[in-house]
Amino acid sequence: MLNDLPEQAPDKILMLMQMYREDPREQKIDLGVGVYRDAEGKTPVMRAVKAAEERIWKTQETKAYTGLAGDPAYAAALSRMILGEAHDEGRIAAVATPGGTGAIRQAFEMIGRASPEATIWLSAPTWPNHPSILKHLGRPMAEYRYFDAKTGLVDFDGMMADLAGIKEGDVVLLHGCCHNPTGANLSLEQWQQVADHLKAKGALAMIDIAYQGFGDGLDADAAGTRLIVKTLPEVLVAASCSKNFGIYRERTGLLMAIGEGPDAKKKAQGTLNYLNRQNFSFPPDHGARIVTTILDDEALKADWMAELEDVRNGMLALRQQLADELRQRSNSDRFDFIARHRGMFSRLGATPEQVDHMRDENGIYMVGDSRINIAGLNANTVPILAQALVDAGV
Numbered sequence: 001m002l003n004d005l006p007e008q009a010p011d012k013i014l015m016l017m018q019m020y021r022e023d024p025r026e027q028k029i030d031l032g033v034g035v036y037r038d039a040e041g042k043t044p045v046m047r048a049v050k051a052a053e054e055r056i057w058k059t060q061e062t063k064a065y066t067g068l069a070g071d072p073a074y075a076a077a078l079s080r081m082i083l084g085e086a087h088d089e090g091r092i093a094a095v096a097t098p099g100g101t102g103a104i105r106q107a108f109e110m111i112g113r114a115s116p117e118a119t120i121w122l123s124a125p126t127w128p129n130h131p132s133i134l135k136h137l138g139r140p141m142a143e144y145r146y147f148d149a150k151t152g153l154v155d156f157d158g159m160m161a162d163l164a165g166i167k168e169g170d171v172v173l174l175h176g177c178c179h180n181p182t183g184a185n186l187s188l189e190q191w192q193q194v195a196d197h198l199k200a201k202g203a204l205a206m207i208d209i210a211y212q213g214f215g216d217g218l219d220a221d222a223a224g225t226r227l228i229v230k231t232l233p234e235v236l237v238a239a240s241c242s243k244n245f246g247i248y249r250e251r252t253g254l255l256m257a258i259g260e261g262p263d264a265k266k267k268a269q270g271t272l273n274y275l276n277r278q279n280f281s282f283p284p285d286h287g288a289r290i291v292t293t294i295l296d297d298e299a300l301k302a303d304w305m306a307e308l309e310d311v312r313n314g315m316l317a318l319r320q321q322l323a324d325e326l327r328q329r330s331n332s333d334r335f336d337f338i339a340r341h342r343g344m345f346s347r348l349g350a351t352p353e354q355v356d357h358m359r360d361e362n363g364i365y366m367v368g369d370s371r372i373n374i375a376g377l378n379a380n381t382v383p384i385l386a387q388a389l390v391d392a393g394v
């Protein structure tokens, strides 16, 4: 049987990591994988996470199973953080999931159970796991234009023109903030236009929010999500705590199914619990407990928010420095979009040949579509990247 398995194509980003590790040059820069790194290139455990883990270690008396939906206190704390204090709990069914990926997977499965005909619309481009999981599940999907390679910003006219084709019951997947891989995001006015359009069409929104707090701040980054939830009767929200709590390997996610009232909530909760049961039974708890411990404690929360602000401001400073360096070196403003992007990523607009050239010539590793991880830079390496981009003719 095992010999009959199809060969799997290797993951491009993991291959890039491997190449980077094997590169013997001393001066090399890894802008590939999507993990936050500080100026020393480390991915630290956040202070509040350490403190919460210590507290859990001291007080936890059992590691017996939680409920199928995970600890309700986790869903309550995280939904407050995402949807705001004023959200309507009567609309929300929620389950803890293994990471944001687990939430996305469960959301796609839920859509398939309720409306197998519904097309799921993805931004072009999007995080490659979206189409890959949809393909694995055999769900119908379509793309809408999103990124304007000429300006480096959102192609909003193209997006709305493509979304004119959605049907009633279709699901439009939106990145809550800090779009991966482009870094280009909708303005609040554009969010409202999208929300009004989906409402008029009778379509659903699904929001993937994996970088809350990495863009303009915790509340600002959730503003689009909150607006969608306010406008539309039904929304799915898949959230990840991997980045903003720095707990990647703890696999900490949440899927919220937000409907119109108690009946929808009851049915959705039943299905979410069922899907957890079929796929992995009880969700992991350690990361969820860390998050709950932090969010439910004023001092820990304040410390976590302060550290997250430092992370966010550090990335913004690197963006500004890179845009300034490029303005000077290219004698043009064509890279100014980098300072307008938000989150960990920017798509720079280099061709695959230019990307290869910068890797071979300068030891700079970025994904083939010229997505860079801003957090892979520091104040000393920004000028090196800027010069390489100009030299490569980007």
Ligand code: PMP
Residues within 6 Å of the ligand: 034, 098, 099, 100, 101, 102, 127, 175, 180, 208, 209, 210, 240, 241, 242, 248, 252, 253
């Ligand atoms: N959505 C997007 C857009 C992402 O970039 C990621 C992480 N790469 C995730 C979801 C899920 O992350 P995780 O499963 O590690 O929580």
